[in-house]
Amino acid sequence: MILTQEFWTLAISLTGGLQCVLLSLSFLLLKKGNTFSHRLFAALMFLVGLRLFKSAWYVYAGDHMPLFWINIGFAAHLAAGPLLVQYIRTAIPSKTYTWTWNLHFIPSLVILLGMQNWSLEAFWYRGGYHMLLISSIVYWLYALVLLKPFSQQEVVLSGSQKRWFYSLVFMMGSFFLVYAANYFGGLLPYSKAPVVYALALFPLSISAWRSYDLLTLPKQQAVAQKYQNIEIPAKTIQLYKKKITTYIQAEKPYLQGGYTIKQLSESLDIPSHVISWILNQHLHTNFTSLLNQHRIEYACRLLDDVNYAHYSIAGIAFDAGFNSLSVFNQNFKRRKGITPSAYRKKV
Numbered sequence: 274m275i276l277t278q279e280f281w282t283l284a285i286s287l288t289g290g291l292q293c294v295l296l297s298l299s300f301l302l303l304k305k306g307n308t309f310s311h312r313l314f315a316a317l318m319f320l321v322g323l324r325l326f327k328s329a330w331y332v333y334a335g336d337h338m339p340l341f342w343i344n345i346g347f348a349a350h351l352a353a354g355p356l357l358v359q360y361i362r363t364a365i366p367s368k369t370y371t372w373t374w375n376l377h378f379i380p381s382l383v384i385l386l387g388m389q390n391w392s393l394e395a396f397w398y399r400g401g402y403h404m405l406l407i408s409s410i411v412y413w414l415y416a417l418v419l420l421k422p423f424s425q426q427e428v429v430l431s432g433s434q435k436r437w438f439y440s441l442v443f444m445m446g447s448f449f450l451v452y453a454a455n456y457f458g459g460l461l462p463y464s465k466a467p468v469v470y471a472l473a474l475f476p477l478s479i480s481a482w483r484s485y486d487l488l489t490l491p492k493q494q495a496v497a498q499k500y501q502n503i504e505i506p507a508k509t510i511q512l513y514k515k516k517i518t519t520y521i522q523a524e525k526p527y528l529q530g531g532y533t534i535k536q537l538s539e540s541l542d543i544p545s546h547v548i549s550w551i552l553n554q555h556l557h558t559n560f561t562s563l564l565n566q567h568r569i570e571y572a573c574r575l576l577d578d579v580n581y582a583h584y585s586i587a588g589i590a591f592d593a594g595f596n597s598l599s600v601f602n603q604n605f606k607r608r609k610g611i612t613p614s615a616y617r618k619k620v
Contacts, residue, residue, distance in 0.1 A: 279332070282464050286329035289471025292478050293322030310364035317356045320349040321448060328467040336393065344388035347397065350452070351405050352381035354412025357445050361419045361438065380408075406456055409449040416442050440476050447473035503550050513551050516541050527564040528571065530596040534560045565604045568593040572605065576617045586613045 297318035300311040327346025331338050355377035362374075384391060391397065397405075420438060451469045454461040461469070505513075520541060526532050537560075538545040552558050558566070572593040575581045581589065590601035590613075605613045 279464075282332055282468055283329055285471050286325055286332070286467035289467060289474050290322045290325040290329065292471070292474050293318045293325060296478060297322065307364060310360060313356060313360040313363060317353060317360055320353050320356065321445075323349040324353070324448075325467050325470065328463075332464045332467070340392060341388040343393065344384055344391050347391075347402070347405060348381045348384040348388070350409065351384060352378055353445070353448070354409045357416050357441075358412055358419065361416055361442075365419075365438070402456060406449070406453045410453060413442070413446055413449050416445070444470075444473045444476070503547065505547070510551065510555060513541075513543055513547065514555055516543065517548060517551065518556075521563070521567060525567070525571075527567045528592070528594045530591070530594055532564060532594065564594070566608065568595060568601075569605055569608050572601070572613065573609070573616065576613065586617075589613070 297315045299315075300318070301315035303311045324346050327338075327342060327349070330342065331346075355374065359374055362371075391401065420442060448470045451461055451466040455463045455466050517537075520537070521527065524540075526537065526540070534545045534548055538548055541548070549560060552560055552563060556563070572589050575584065575589045575592060584592075586601075587598045590598050593601070595601040595604075602612060605611075605616070609616060611619075
């Protein structure tokens with residue numbers, strides 16, 4: 274019995290579902306930090322756990338599984354995508370919760386309301402399951418876009434927090450993609466989908482248990498804990514602040530595409546972690562945001578200058594130190610409220 278493939282498939286799948294339940298309960302009971310985002314994560318894990326239990330049951334029972342349980346599993350799958358996005362939008366700085374996002378859960382609600390009617394043959398195998406998988410992948414891709422500020426250091430998070438979000442998106446990607454791999458072309462047997470997902474869930478669980486305190490702290494406390502071992506006299510701090518701001522304003526290193534904090538550290542003879550600490554704790558910004566702020570102001574001067582009227586927007590973006598036109602457009606609109614093209618027209 275214990276040597277059969279069916280037994281291990283069921284055992285691993287149920288273990289993954291149990292992990293989801295434990296994570297859900299852990300974050301549901303939290304009383305500190307961003308409790309609203311914790312509740313969203315708890316709901317996400319509960320829904321994914323439902324889907325995993327449904328898959329394990331279906332591997333065992335096949336089409337003899339009650340129809341309403343099949344539809345509950347599919348409704349949970351359908352809601353997981355928008356819930357993942359909503360969790361990220363509320364859990365990281367610079368993102369906000371919008372009630373209109375609840376409209377994205379209407380398809381899942383419709384499935385639940387008709388759980389006795391949406392049959393496999395008449396609905397799910399005639400395009401319903403296809404659309405479920407496609408929509409889930411679209412939401413997952415959007416979640417990846419939301420993580421972009423991490424790589425650009427536009428959002429100040431601890432290393433543990435970044436690993437948490439990356440682990441979560443990786444895990445959810447495995448969840449969505451393994452089911453798609455089974456349905457589109459039969460690249461993966463259906464029985465393997467919950468197994469792969471359950472295995473991918475282990476790193477997220479480990480990340481949660483190892484970094485639990487940092488993940489649940491308010492942002493300000495987490496950042497303070499990150500820099501708690503740095504002790505510098507007040508006079509030295511003021512000196513470093515002046516050196517950093519004076520050098521950036523006078524030498525304009527931000528005009529160099531790909532300029533790094535290590536280069537600034539070497540130029541000023543200040544350790545890079547100290548520069549990061551001063552920017553975060555005393556100038557209330559971070560390295561990339563500081564550079565981009567100066568780059569945008571420089572780009573505005575070029576857009577205002579009639580001598581640069583023949584320059585394209587891309588040309589101005591690269592002259593200002595940006596390596597990507599899309600990043601330039603995003604930063605410009607975020608800081609100025611309008612696009613570079615609209616800004617030029619106003620001038």
